[in-house]
Amino acid sequence: MHPHHPHTPVRSRPEPVPSLCLDVDRMLDEFTRLPMRATFRFDAALPAVVTVGFATERGRELVRRPIGRALLHGGLTAMSGCGEVRMWPTLPRERPSSWLLLEAPEVEALFEVPTARLAAWLETTYRAVPAEAEWGGLNWDGFLGELLDGPDAASA
Template sequence: MHRDQSPLRPRSAPELVPSLLLDLDQMLDEFTRLPMRAKFRFDPGMPAVITVQFLAERGPSLIWHIGRELLHRGVTSMSGCGAVRMWPTLPGERPSSWLLLESEEVEALFELPTAPLTEWLDATYRIVSAEAEMDGLNWDGFLRELLDEPAAPSE
């Protein structure tokens, strides 16, 4: 199966919730912040996953796919485990959360403002509720792709 024809993603999905462009800080060390922007995108055809594109001033941008529920919970409490974790910062002037991303090649800690993220996530839940996130998935196609089996012949 061609990767553009994933059973988890429809061929086209309208952008019902505009992308969110957030100004955030990457923590380079305990005292050094690197201001940057990230673009959060919601696809109603794949509502459980938010695509986050970290826009570098120089060089290529970095794209991560993060669970919508993880982000939603992370603005108020510890959320996630493993490669992606998010939790609120200590109370201060502006409410914010830490987002930690880890892979074999990269470890990055970001501080992001929670108010605009929360408002944007709430808008995504008005389009597709948490209870309906998995309704449109083609589980047979997903399992075939996961197990790298050939697709069933079409009639």
């Protein structure tokens, strides 16, 4: 006998989503731009988060930062996020882009990110794991234990 009923859908692992590399500009001040490379990585095992690595033109990664996938998606068309990470569209012009602001105590970095390829890539991540399924596979007990008590509490 076949192990699956013919009308029961078989859940498969989502297809891996390739990383996206974009040329971005870090705004050092109002008139000075520093060209950089941003690599956006998506892991279907943790779909609510996109990891973004920022590298110099020579390829040395300086910072790797987890950013909410919904925040990135929302920031393509409106103000999104609060606190340490925010994103919003620039004024309309020839090349659509958004501002991505990363803040930490005593330091902030503002990046101009082209949005067309980022929007298409984010849509690919949502086809792999829809927004409504982002939190479905999360180990809530472990997550809350780590959030409230630190990483040692989750394994205790």
